[in-house]
Amino acid sequence: MKIFDVNTQQTKPADLLEGPLERERADSEPPAYLRIATTLADRVTSGTYAAGSRLPSGSQLCQEFEVSPMTVRRALSMLESQGLVTGVRGRGTFARSLNLSDSVFRLDSLTGEWLDESAEIRLLSASMTKADEKVAAMLGVALGDRVVYLRRLVLYDSNPAMYHTEYIIYDPRRPLVESQLQLTSLHAFLDSGRANRFPRGELTLTAVNLDAESAQALGQPEGALALCLEHVFQNNDRTTVSWGWFLLRAELFRLRARLGSE
Incomplete structure (x- = not known):
């Protein structure tokens, strides 16, 4: 900070x-x-x-x-x-x-010390889909509008570490989707969330139980605990562009906050 x-x-x-x-x-x-x-x-x-x-x-x-x-x-x-x-x-x-309300944490503190160039992203699927009620509400589009649906698996030492799901507003005039599909390293993906792409956003961290699909992707038993980092990314005009979430294997992550000045 x-x-x-x-x-x-x-x-x-x-x-x-x-x-x-x-x-x-x-x-x-x-x-x-x-x-x-x-x-x-x-x-x-x-x-x-x-x-x-x-x-x-x-x-x-x-x-x-x-x-x-x-x-x-x-x-x-x-x-x-x-x-x-x-x-x-x-x-x-x-x-x-x-006060505790004055504390801050960095997103990279979640990854402990294993986040390095050996961490990779594997694109599991990329397709067009119709926005259901939840997706439409989060992206601010009409029910049934076409959106881009992406699923990724973040690997560390060839083992699953994070399972990422993302919905992106479809706009053929924007190179956003193409740039997303080209990302292979974790650092490139994290860097892409900076101001040069998404200048605004909101992040929410919660504890969840893995459903069958995410458990299989992460190689964990169904119902295992995980951290869910939900993200909403926006343009400068506060128009929502992307909504999604990371599911993080709990044993690989820790959250460290600091009080006061650094």
Whole structure:
């Protein structure tokens, strides 16, 4: 997780943002506001600034870090946008408590350490089908409309690891289906879910019991526990393009979340 994005602020002349002390270090160190924000974030997440406690005043921070008031305000603004502190007009800035709701996890943490170039995708089937009520509702198409139906098996060390089912809106003007059929490596498939293809989406992780079809595909007994990662991918205009789910063999996966800044 990226806590501080230095590109989110509009670029301004250095003499409007930073004083002489900051400008002297500009060529050799990260921007002063970023260094301050990182230091203060560490103090909040480590408990140096206890939850609910008031941070040093702006003038105290200016003195400690030898920077201008504008630089301190910029650093505090970044912390507030990340939910680490809360500013109260006339009272100061206070450290927030870190709740479980502030935790994040990366999708690649699900795969432990086995996700590498040896993992492959085997295309089991690719066909056209008519959208039933569920598919029509998820893709936002009419009942009976033609959609693309894909089934894949992700292999690790030649053994089944993930069973993937996906429905894609059919549009002969788009190269989407052709590009999907060409994917063979797991990394290529995971990378294809980035902004260059699906800039928006929603993921849902649940525990399920394998039905007969998925159990056979994964080489597991029917009813065995598995993780289900359901995905809905959208275009920039929030039009749904793809809906599907991964069924993951439970013993191969773990979920790790991190609290606070990294």
